[in-house]
Amino acid sequence: MLNVKRIREDFPVLQRKVYGKPLVYLDNAATSQKPRQVIEALREYYESYNANVHRAVHALGMEATDRYEAARRKVSQFIGAPNPECIVFTRNTTEALNLVSYAWAQHHLGPGDEVLTTRMEHHSNLVPWQRACQERGATLKFIPHAEDGCLDLSGLDSLITERTKLVTVTHMSNVLGTINPVGLIARQAHARGAVVVVDGAQSVPHLPVNVQELDCDFLAFSAHKMLGPTGIGVLYIRPEITDQLEPFLRGGEMVREVWYDHATWNDMPYRFEAGTPNIADAIAFGAAIDYLSALGMEQVRQHEMALTSYALKRFRELEEVQVFGPGDVTVRGGVVSFHHPQVHPHDLGTFLDREGVAIRAGHHCAMPLVRSLGVVATARASFYLYNTEEEVDVLIAALQKATRYFARATERVTQAKRA
Numbered sequence: 001m002l003n004v005k006r007i008r009e010d011f012p013v014l015q016r017k018v019y020g021k022p023l024v025y026l027d028n029a030a031t032s033q034k035p036r037q038v039i040e041a042l043r044e045y046y047e048s049y050n051a052n053v054h055r056a057v058h059a060l061g062m063e064a065t066d067r068y069e070a071a072r073r074k075v076s077q078f079i080g081a082p083n084p085e086c087i088v089f090t091r092n093t094t095e096a097l098n099l100v101s102y103a104w105a106q107h108h109l110g111p112g113d114e115v116l117t118t119r120m121e122h123h124s125n126l127v128p129w130q131r132a133c134q135e136r137g138a139t140l141k142f143i144p145h146a147e148d149g150c151l152d153l154s155g156l157d158s159l160i161t162e163r164t165k166l167v168t169v170t171h172m173s174n175v176l177g178t179i180n181p182v183g184l185i186a187r188q189a190h191a192r193g194a195v196v197v198v199d200g201a202q203s204v205p206h207l208p209v210n211v212q213e214l215d216c217d218f219l220a221f222s223a224h225k226m227l228g229p230t231g232i233g234v235l236y237i238r239p240e241i242t243d244q245l246e247p248f249l250r251g252g253e254m255v256r257e258v259w260y261d262h263a264t265w266n267d268m269p270y271r272f273e274a275g276t277p278n279i280a281d282a283i284a285f286g287a288a289i290d291y292l293s294a295l296g297m298e299q300v301r302q303h304e305m306a307l308t309s310y311a312l313k314r315f316r317e318l319e320e321v322q323v324f325g326p327g328d329v330t331v332r333g334g335v336v337s338f339h340h341p342q343v344h345p346h347d348l349g350t351f352l353d354r355e356g357v358a359i360r361a362g363h364h365c366a367m368p369l370v371r372s373l374g375v376v377a378t379a380r381a382s383f384y385l386y387n388t389e390e391e392v393d394v395l396i397a398a399l400q401k402a403t404r405y406f407a408r409a410t411e412r413v414t415q416a417k418r419a
């Protein structure tokens with residue numbers, strides 16, 4: 001079991017108050033808070049060994065390079081990659097997915113080909129494939145999901161055909177919380193020769209993820225959702241597929257030799273890290289991974305499963321509120337999107353903020369999915385390793401207060417209209 005009380009002491013921001021109320025931070029799917037260890041790693045880098053990497057012979061340059069490459073090794077181990085050369089540092093998940101669309105799809109999709117995805121993708125794993133398909137004359141197809149938010153894989157056999165060149169699936173939905181069986185999908189996709197991309201933005205921070213078990217060719221995720229800094233993300237690339245990729249960004253570091261009229265490419269992973277990388281944030285990301293590894297991702301998952309289960313139980317007490325996504329916490333993560341028939345999600349978000357509770361309201365960068373739920377926006381509470389049942393209680397009490405407040409407000413308007 002996680003010692004949450006002890007963990008919370010590592011997160012300075014969790015000690016603060018908002019409008020005089022203790023902060024209840026439930027917007028972790030957007031970005032997580034950062035422990036002291038990560039903040040300290042950033043400070044230490046800038047204070048004691050700031051230098052560019054992979055080029056200087058001086059002490060600072062070598063220290064920075066060592067620590068930057070150590071971070072890469074930590075990431076590699078964290079996701080069970082066969083070696084650190086499989087790990088490319090990007091800005092975030094969005095850039096990692098775009099990298100695949102430019103470096104692979106641009107060169108391998110042709111007219112009549114198909115890309116298969118789901119209807120629950122974040123815009124980052126939808127819009128790049130729309131472009132790739134439009135430019136290459138390919139077709140984007142979708143695996144449907146049932147009303148409970150679980151993928152309907154009954155027709156997968158006929159959806160993946162010899163035309164399917166790429167299958168891309170989110171491991172965990174940022175709206176429904178659904179954890180998709182990507183390993184199973186990957187096996188079927190590979191059997192037909194398709195390449196498999198996994199959007200791990202919501203799964204890697206919250207569950208044990210092993211790329212060899214998932215059997216994916218690419219896995220994208222962001223440090224900022226897993227205790228790390230913003231501005232640094234990862235693209236895992238299966239070693240066997242690297243020969244099929246063309247460079248994405250071109251310039252310094254990604255080249256081996258350059259002439260006036262042509263150039264040759266550096267080895268992996270530098271081939272995909274053109275220009276000076278985000279050194280400080282990569283190193284601090286390494287500190288975040290140390291933190292998560294010390295706790296154990298299985299423990300993190302267990303904590304969030306228990307908390308989500310408790311939250312779903314408490315949500316059932318709010319009769320008017322509709323919760324989206326699977327009811328079974330073994331197939332859902334700690335993301336709870338909900339709809340209040342009388343209160344607009346943005347009003348709820350603003351009301352809850354005054355109670356110190358931070359949630360997100362909106363389309364969560366998954367507009368087609370949210371539209372398909374029959375609403376324009378949802379409110380969403382999302383948990384992480386430092387959240388507690390007491391905080392869920394604060395959320396529920398704030399929602400009950402909001403219901404009473406907005407009911408009274410509606411009543412006042414009705415009376416005013418009558419008068």
Ligand code: 7TS
Binds near residue numbers: 095122125
């Ligand atoms: N994929 C999924 C499943 C996500 O949840 C997000 C971010 C991304 C990709 C993009 O990550 P980025 O780091 O490149 O921005 N999701 C959210 C969210 O749910 N609220 O804010 C960002």
